[in-house]
Structures are given as C-alpha cells and as structure tokens.
Amino acid sequence: MVDYGNAQLVETRALAEATSKNRAVLDMTELFDHAVTDEAARFARVLAGNFSGSFSLDAGRTVDVGGKPAPVLKIGDTPINMDFTIPDRFTAQTDATATVFVASGEDFIRISTSVKKENGERAVGTLLDRSHAGYKALLAGQPYIGFAQLFGHQYMTQYNPIKDTEGNVIAVLYVGINISHRRAFGIGAKVGVLAFGVVATVFGLFILTLGSAMTSLAVALHAAPAQQMAQQMAQLQTRYAGFALIAVLAAVGMLYLVLQRMVTQPLQHAMIAAQQLAKGDLTTQVHVGRRDEIGMLMQA
Structure with a gap:
C-alpha cells in the first residue's frame, strides 16, 4: 500500500539527487580553482628563482618608466628598471605573464613586465590600482593570490612582496596565468x-x-x-x-x-x-x- 513513508522517501531521494548534482558542479569548479592556484604558486617560485642575488632599492635615483619617474630597483648591482629579459624569458618558458613592481611611497609601479595592454604595448609605468584586492595585503608585506582582470583578460595571479633587510616592502613580484581560454x-x-x-x-x-x-x-x-x-x-x-x-x-x-x-x-x-x-x-x-x-x- 502507498503511504506517507513511501511518498516522503521518493521526495527525499529526489532532493538528495538534485543536491548531489549541484555538489558535483561545485566540486568541479573548486577543483579548477585549486589546480590553477597551485600552478600560480609554482610559477611564482620559478620567477623568483630567475633572480640571483639580493634586491635593493636606490630611492635616491629615479628612472623614467613609461613617462613616470620610478625609484631604481636592483638585483645585486644590476638595475631592473626597463630590463625585460627575465619577464620575457619567463613568459616564453611558461606562457604566464610576469611583472616586477617597485615601491614608490604607497604605490607600486610596473618597471619590468611581459604584460601587454590591449594595443600591444608593454604595461610599464602603470600602477597597481589601490582598489586592487591585494593592494592592502602587499602594503602590509603579505602575499596575495586570486583572480584579476587585466587589460581585457582574466588571470589567476600571485603577488609576492619583496622586503629589504629592515623588513620594508621595496618591490613586488607578480605572475599571472591567463585563464580566459581555459574557462x-x-x-x-x-x-x-x-x-x-x-x-x-x-x-x-x-x-x-x-x-x-x-x-x-x-x-x-x-x-x-x-x-x-x-x-x-x-x-x-x-x-x-x-x-x-x-x-x-x-x-x-x-x-x-x-x-x-x-x-x-x-x-x-x-x-x-x-x-x-x-x-x-x-x-x-x-x-x-x-x-x-x-x-x-x-x-x-
């Protein structure tokens, strides 16, 4: 005989099935996010490994970068400003983008990058927007990893602050994985x-x-x-x-x-x-x- 128990069992199973399907879709999304996050972290280590020596900031000198005066950032005795060798090599090897920001007051200026604007020009001299989700964390010396929209493309990004011997943030290393095509x-x-x-x-x-x-x-x-x-x-x-x-x-x-x-x-x-x-x-x-x-x- 059909009773309340059977009817409730049918509804319970139907709701459980719907919940299971929704969970499967969410799990696929989370799996993608975890995978690309891990990839960004690995690329960040690769980029950092391309710089041999210690970073230092020569705040007394400035170099014109994309029409903006920017403090000189060095790796060892070599200035990094407007030197695109490492970012370009990194991008050629990984298909990910790379940027070196130098700290200037409370701003971070792109002084070396493989990121291109919509018109194909390098995005040097541009600032990390203060409304960026990672800006406050970087200013406080904390890394940031998350999604970002840059010049018409969506990226999974990781920003790692570089500190001097006194613990001050003098630069930021960025890597970005273009995930527009992956999605x-x-x-x-x-x-x-x-x-x-x-x-x-x-x-x-x-x-x-x-x-x-x-x-x-x-x-x-x-x-x-x-x-x-x-x-x-x-x-x-x-x-x-x-x-x-x-x-x-x-x-x-x-x-x-x-x-x-x-x-x-x-x-x-x-x-x-x-x-x-x-x-x-x-x-x-x-x-x-x-x-x-x-x-x-x-x-x-």
Whole structure:
C-alpha cells in the first residue's frame, strides 16, 4: 500500500539527487580553482628563482618608466628598471605573464613586465590600482593570490612582496596565468553539459511532481476501498507514463534547438564563407566570437 513513508522517501531521494548534482558542479569548479592556484604558486617560485642575488632599492635615483619617474630597483648591482629579459624569458618558458613592481611611497609601479595592454604595448609605468584586492595585503608585506582582470583578460595571479633587510616592502613580484581560454568549454563539453542539464532538470521535475502526487494519493487512499485504490493507482501510472513521454520529447526538442544554435548554424556560416572565398571573393569576413573547436575552424 502507498503511504506517507513511501511518498516522503521518493521526495527525499529526489532532493538528495538534485543536491548531489549541484555538489558535483561545485566540486568541479573548486577543483579548477585549486589546480590553477597551485600552478600560480609554482610559477611564482620559478620567477623568483630567475633572480640571483639580493634586491635593493636606490630611492635616491629615479628612472623614467613609461613617462613616470620610478625609484631604481636592483638585483645585486644590476638595475631592473626597463630590463625585460627575465619577464620575457619567463613568459616564453611558461606562457604566464610576469611583472616586477617597485615601491614608490604607497604605490607600486610596473618597471619590468611581459604584460601587454590591449594595443600591444608593454604595461610599464602603470600602477597597481589601490582598489586592487591585494593592494592592502602587499602594503602590509603579505602575499596575495586570486583572480584579476587585466587589460581585457582574466588571470589567476600571485603577488609576492619583496622586503629589504629592515623588513620594508621595496618591490613586488607578480605572475599571472591567463585563464580566459581555459574557462571556454570545447563544443563537446558544452553539448554534454547542456544535455546533462536538460535531462537532470526534466528528471528532477518529474520525480518531485511524482513525489507530491504520491503524498496526496496516500492521504486519499487511507480512506478508500481496495477496488478504488487499484483504479486510482492505474490512473496515476498512465498519467505519469504520459508525462514522462512528453518530458522526453521536450528534452529532445530542446537539445535539437541547442545543437542548431551551437553547431549547425555556425558551420553553415563557415561553409558559406568558404564557398565565397573559393569563388575569389576576398572581401568575405567571418566574425569569430568563440574559443571552441568551431571557433578555431572559422578562424582557419
């Protein structure tokens, strides 16, 4: 016999399943964050290892850096200002960006960097914004690691303060890992995630609705005769079999529309552009706004 216990069990299982799926998505996000954080910390050690000797600040001398006077920072006896050798070599080896900031009062000025502005110029002479999440920590001599938006790209960054023998912060070493492309799913992953989302949503709604119906039915059946109970159970099975069929058809329809938008239409645009180019129309332009496999095909 259907009773409250069975109905509540169905609802409990449905809620547990939904919670489990949400937790899985959160776990994937946390795993990505931990992995890229560890990578940034490792790159920070690599960058620091490229500097042999002790840092020192010659506050009595200034050098023009990107139109701004900046104190001279040295490694050993060698000035670092406007010397891009180490940042460029680091970027070539790791594909991560590197910057050396020098302390000037309560500001940090980029005096050597492989970070580029949107126009392709080096970001030398620019300041670490005082509203930056890591500014206060660095001023207090503490490292900072976290996400940052720099010149149109998203980075996982680590900033490590450099102190003199008296414990004063005289410089900051920065590394940044461009994660903009890493967070762009491939087409297969996008379809997979969307398919999972559609199916999970439909299934979850079906289970929760069924659980609610089972609860209502349990109340009614406690006072119903056996024959009436059998009839109502049969009606319930038929009704929800039909609901399940409609839900499956709706899911298939949604996936079809998604695939049309994500795959079929972009491929048709790429095919038309390729045909026009093949006919000698070199004025054809293909606008690419995606980073997955189809985006790479359209760029080609």
